[in-house]
Amino acid sequence: MNRKEFLRKLQLELYKLPRHEIDDAIAYYNEYFEEAGPDQEQAVIKELGTPSKIATQIKADYAVRQLESMESNRGNRAGNNAGANAGGNYNTGGGYNPGNAGNGSGNEKAPGKLSAAWWVVIGIVGGIFAAPVAIPVAFALAAVLIGLFITIVALLLAGLVTAIVLIVLSIVAVIVGLTLLATSGPLAVLVIGMGLMGISLMALFTVGIVALSNLFFRFIARKHREGQVKRAQRKLEKLQQNAQGSQSAPASPAAPIAPETPTAQETPTAMESIEAPADTIVESEPKKGGDNDEQ
Amino acid sequence: MSFQIGSTLLDACVLSVLAKGDTYGYVLTQTMKQAIDISESTLYPVLRRLQKEGHLRTYDEPFQGRNRRYYAITETGTAKYLEYKKEWTEYKNKLNSLLNGGEDSE
Numbered sequence: 572m573n574r575k576e577f578l579r580k581l582q583l584e585l586y587k588l589p590r591h592e593i594d595d596a597i598a599y600y601n602e603y604f605e606e607a608g609p610d611q612e613q614a615v616i617k618e619l620g621t622p623s624k625i626a627t628q629i630k631a632d633y634a635v636r637q638l639e640s641m642e643s644n645r646g647n648r649a650g651n652n653a654g655a656n657a658g659g660n661y662n663t664g665g666g667y668n669p670g671n672a673g674n675g676s677g678n679e680k681a682p683g684k685l686s687a688a689w690w691v692v693i694g695i696v697g698g699i700f701a702a703p704v705a706i707p708v709a710f711a712l713a714a715v716l717i718g719l720f721i722t723i724v725a726l727l728l729a730g731l732v733t734a735i736v737l738i739v740l741s742i743v744a745v746i747v748g749l750t751l752l753a754t755s756g757p758l759a760v761l762v763i764g765m766g767l768m769g770i771s772l773m774a775l776f777t778v779g780i781v782a783l784s785n786l787f788f789r790f791i792a793r794k795h796r797e798g799q800v801k802r803a804q805r806k807l808e809k810l811q812q813n814a815q816g817s818q819s820a821p822a823s824p825a826a827p828i829a830p831e832t833p834t835a836q837e838t839p840t841a842m843e844s845i846e847a848p849a850d851t852i853v854e855s856e857p858k859k860g861g862d863n864d865e866q
Numbered sequence: 867m868s869f870q871i872g873s874t875l876l877d878a879c880v881l882s883v884l885a886k887g888d889t890y891g892y893v894l895t896q897t898m899k900q901a902i903d904i905s906e907s908t909l910y911p912v913l914r915r916l917q918k919e920g921h922l923r924t925y926d927e928p929f930q931g932r933n934r935r936y937y938a939i940t941e942t943g944t945a946k947y948l949e950y951k952k953e954w955t956e957y958k959n960k961l962n963s964l965l966n967g968g969e970d971s972e
Contacts, residue, residue, distance in 0.1 A: 598935065599891055599910050605932055606892030618906045625907045632911035636918055 574604045574612050577622055584626030588633055596629050631807055638804055690805075720791070727784045734777040741769030871902050876912050877921075878950035884922060884939040885947050891935060913937060921946050 572580075578597055585593045600619075607615050619625060697705075744766030751759035871879075883889065883897050895909050916922045921943030927934050939947065 595914075596910065598933070599913075602890070602933070602935060603892055603895070603906065606890070606934075615906060620905065620907065625910075628907060628911055632914060636915065 572616060574616065577616055577619070578604075580622035581626055584622055585629060588630065592629075592633055600625075627810075631811060634803065634807060638800060641800065723787060727780060727787070730780045731777065731784075734773045734780060738770055738773040738777070741766045741773060744769060871904065873912070874950075875954075876904070876908070877916060878947070878954060880909070880912055880916060881921060881939060881943055881947040881950065884937055885944060888936045888938040890937065894937065916943070 578601060581600065582593060582597055585596060588596075604612060604615060745763050746766075748759045748762030748764075748766055751762060879898055879902065880894065883894055889897070891909070891913070894913075895904075895906055898904055898909065913922070917924060917937075919942075920940060922937050922939050924935050924937055927936055
């Protein structure tokens, strides 16, 4: 593989990131090759490893940065990492772990992310004590929410159908009224008038229903995305620790047994969830301002 | 060398190199490699993050018909660097006393 191929492959792997990020990354590595000189090309490629590996690092880092800016935008300062990470920052067993980045810099924007070790503790202790109650409660909660969701959707649909039916009826009324014009003038005018009124009222009603549905579904999508992002965060840690072959103690952070959002049903593989949240994050928050780069 | 380096320490190293003066990616990487065993690909995410956090900024300079991106430390970056220096000294002394059984070799 030569430099051109390498960079091309890297660019392909990065395609899900915003243009700006891709360009910067490619520019950086291109510049690196240039500086190293053509005779060092193979040596550099060997050192860099595969384009996939670099792409993963870049995407992971980007996802983490997005997470942090999302969480700080929500003003989430709670449960700061201080305790778990104060000593852990110079963690010699952890390798290079972008997952710890936000915590490590002592940033007060750092998200309320507990370190993996704490999740393990919470998961184990919480699970032991809470399981008999928590799991059924979780199911009940999920059922209620699903029921609620279905009800709202049904209501919206019903409203929409009603509106459409009434519009049709009103149109019919207008037509009937028109045919009556020949025979009984005033009656015809009355019928036409009512028909027209019906049409406009129902049109307004339909618009209202559509707007409500829009709001509702966007709300649901946001909640779903947030749930995905949280899960991606945990998978990220797991993936990085695996990728670095790290021997640091906290293996996979145990997902807390306490009820999360009920949309947490699927469990994508670690790689997919790197793709998915970056995908979701990128597509739904394109102008999130996560790139506050001072250029 | 089997000690791996955490991301905070990486930040500190980058900032300390930049504190001595602006430089570009290639030189930065080579300088870091003299002290620690990192891969060429490690540095890019670190630089991105530091830039996002406002600890460094970038500017481009043309060089031999192409572009060189220089990294410069900012004021917040300098403050952070001093903070890291202090933390490192404390940490280093504690480690020394532990590893050397009480003899401080520095």
